[in-house]
Amino acid sequence: MKPPPFKYHAPASLPEALDLMSQYGYDAKVLAGGQSLVPTMNFRLANPSVLIDLNRIPDLGGIRSWNGGLSIGAMTRHVQVEKSPMVLDKLPLLYTTMPKIAHPQIRNRGTIGGSLAHADPAAELPALLRAVRGQVKAQSARGERWINADAFFIDFFTTALQPDEILTEVRMPGLPARSGWAVDEISRRHGDFALVGVTTVVRVNASGACDEARMVFFGVGDGPVLAETAAGVLRGEQPTAEAVQAAAEAAAEKDVDPPTDVHATAAYRRHLVKVLAKRTLQQAFDRALGKEVAS
Amino acid sequence: MTDLITINVRVNGVDYQRQVEPRLLLSDFIRHDLNLTGTHVGCEHGVCGSCTILFDGQPMRSCLLFAVQADGHNILTVEGLAPDPDHLHPIQEAFHEAHALQCGFCTPGFVMTLKPFLEENSDPTDEEIREAISGNLCRCTGYDHIVDAVHIAAEKMKEASS
Numbered sequence: 001m002k003p004p005p006f007k008y009h010a011p012a013s014l015p016e017a018l019d020l021m022s023q024y025g026y027d028a029k030v031l032a033g034g035q036s037l038v039p040t041m042n043f044r045l046a047n048p049s050v051l052i053d054l055n056r057i058p059d060l061g062g063i064r065s066w067n068g069g070l071s072i073g074a075m076t077r078h079v080q081v082e083k084s085p086m087v088l089d090k091l092p093l094l095y096t097t098m099p100k101i102a103h104p105q106i107r108n109r110g111t112i113g114g115s116l117a118h119a120d121p122a123a124e125l126p127a128l129l130r131a132v133r134g135q136v137k138a139q140s141a142r143g144e145r146w147i148n149a150d151a152f153f154i155d156f157f158t159t160a161l162q163p164d165e166i167l168t169e170v171r172m173p174g175l176p177a178r179s180g181w182a183v184d185e186i187s188r189r190h191g192d193f194a195l196v197g198v199t200t201v202v203r204v205n206a207s208g209a210c211d212e213a214r215m216v217f218f219g220v221g222d223g224p225v226l227a228e229t230a231a232g233v234l235r236g237e238q239p240t241a242e243a244v245q246a247a248a249e250a251a252a253e254k255d256v257d258p259p260t261d262v263h264a265t266a267a268y269r270r271h272l273v274k275v276l277a278k279r280t281l282q283q284a285f286d287r288a289l290g291k292e293v294a295s
Numbered sequence: 296m297t298d299l300i301t302i303n304v305r306v307n308g309v310d311y312q313r314q315v316e317p318r319l320l321l322s323d324f325i326r327h328d329l330n331l332t333g334t335h336v337g338c339e340h341g342v343c344g345s346c347t348i349l350f351d352g353q354p355m356r357s358c359l360l361f362a363v364q365a366d367g368h369n370i371l372t373v374e375g376l377a378p379d380p381d382h383l384h385p386i387q388e389a390f391h392e393a394h395a396l397q398c399g400f401c402t403p404g405f406v407m408t409l410k411p412f413l414e415e416n417s418d419p420t421d422e423e424i425r426e427a428i429s430g431n432l433c434r435c436t437g438y439d440h441i442v443d444a445v446h447i448a449a450e451k452m453k454e455a456s457s
């Protein structure tokens with residue numbers, strides 16, 4: 001199908017874009033990579049009367065080091081993050097996650113800001129942002145504010161962004177000492193959205209007990225889901241096989257309420273939650289304890 | 296009726312100036328306005344990859360871009376791949392030799408995806424090839440012959456550049 005008609009603006013600067021956003025508000029949509037927006041317009045699921053194309057604004061992209069981690073401009077393409085030596089160095093978790101997102105042609109165009117603003121419950125980056133306690137910068141003609149990941153993702157395809165706000169920057173702090181991470185997902189075919197996935201970050205204390213375990217699941221609810229019961233099961237415990245098993249079971253039984261759809265049943269998704277929780281917790285604790293990580 | 300916007304775009308080395316409606320997809324612009332029907336349209340939601348073109352040298356889905364966004368940019372379609380009317384590009388030759396196409400609907404998307412891939416990676420493994428073509432669907436071949444063709448194309452391109 002073909003997209004419905006719309007008015008097109010391609011502002012050359014951010015202030016110009018913000019003025020257009022305050023002028024059009026609810027009627028307008030930002031066009032970033034278009035890799036999620038254009039399919040929904042082609043199927044007439046979205047019908048914005050105005051598109052504000054950010055692709056002509058020169059300095060909304062770029063990757064810088066920040067606070068032991070990274071600051072990434074909203075219009076940075078997935079492929080730039082995927083191939084960045086700085087990302088590998090500062091946040092290998094993000095580096096490992098990128099190739100799991102869609103296909104090469106889509107990563108050449110899709111943007112980091114777009115993935116976060118779109119807030120697909122099955123997407124990898126919203127979960128990662130929560131797992132590392134990242135934040136996003138929202139700018140409007142009224143001013144700017146930083147929003148923590150835990151407060152940013154509200155519901156299916158819904159974030160804390162106001163209709164006149166543009167997401168301009170993402171910050172992901174580096175992981176503290178004695179931390180470990182892992183990411184894994186199960187999808188029907190390589191590059192498809194995940195049936196279930198998880199981004200896991202853990203931290204241990206000097207005696208090797210778990211200080212914190214943050215597992216954030218995707219594909220199981222209305223957004224990135226933080227497994228809080230499982231975190232409680234592990235807190236203060238040595239990360240033995242039994243403790244990991246107990247946390248994985250808690251995650252599957254208490255922390256998620258997965259949907260049944262054409263791709264998978266709720267019961268199957270719950271099973272995957274348990275399997276992926278166990279697998280990623282083991283890898284993350286191995287990394288935190290400086291052990292070799294079995295892939 | 297929405298306003299028409301004037302765009303200047305280079306496609307396969309030829310400069311075009313055209314007036315387009317903002318909602319015109321780049322895939323439809325290429326096929327209907329420029330009559331370059333080698334770029335195929337299978338799904339229009341970014342899944343099949345048959346509409347893949349090179350946008351400033353990078354493979355992208357032309358069904359997920361608007362023609363207005365191509366203003367000032369450089370596009371290569373499958374029609375611009377062969378060096379001259381009597382010779383095929385090494386990737387096209389390799390597809391021919393390895394029987395990497397049956398109906399051919401998916402082929403333009405595959406070869407456009409593979410051009411920059413092979414220019415960057417002259418000796419890819421099976422796994423790298425499968426990752427590179429993971430965004431292109433083929434309903435006929437079962438992919439094995441396509442992977443064979445990529446190995447043959449890699450050899451041909453290495454010979455040509457040595």
Ligand SMILES: Cc1cc2nc3c(=O)[nH]c(=O)nc-3n(C[C@H](O)[C@H](O)[C@H](O)COP(=O)(O)OP(=O)(O)OC[C@H]3O[C@@H](n4cnc5c(N)ncnc54)[C@H](O)[C@@H]3O)c2cc1C
Pocket residue numbers: 029030031032033034035036037038039074100101102103106109110111112113114115117118120122123124125161165166167168191192193194340341342
């Ligand atoms: C076949 C296919 C498979 C895919 N598989 C995956 C996958 O496995 N995992 C995954 O995570 N993604 C996947 N995607 C989506 C892809 O990663 C998109 O690029 C991404 O979700 C959206 O980024 P975009 O830049 O293309 O945003 P757009 O499509 O341009 O925008 C998406 C939405 O976000 C809004 N928006 C965009 N940027 C901003 C901003 N800076 N400020 C405010 N609002 C903004 C837009 O208005 C729109 O509502 C897939 C897409 C396709 C077509």
Ligand code: FES
Pocket residue numbers: 335336337338339340341342343344345346347356357358359
């Ligand atoms: S027609 Fe563009 S991806 Fe299928």
Ligand code: FES
Pocket residue numbers: 395396397398399400401402432433434435436
């Ligand atoms: S040859 Fe028919 S779809 Fe690929």
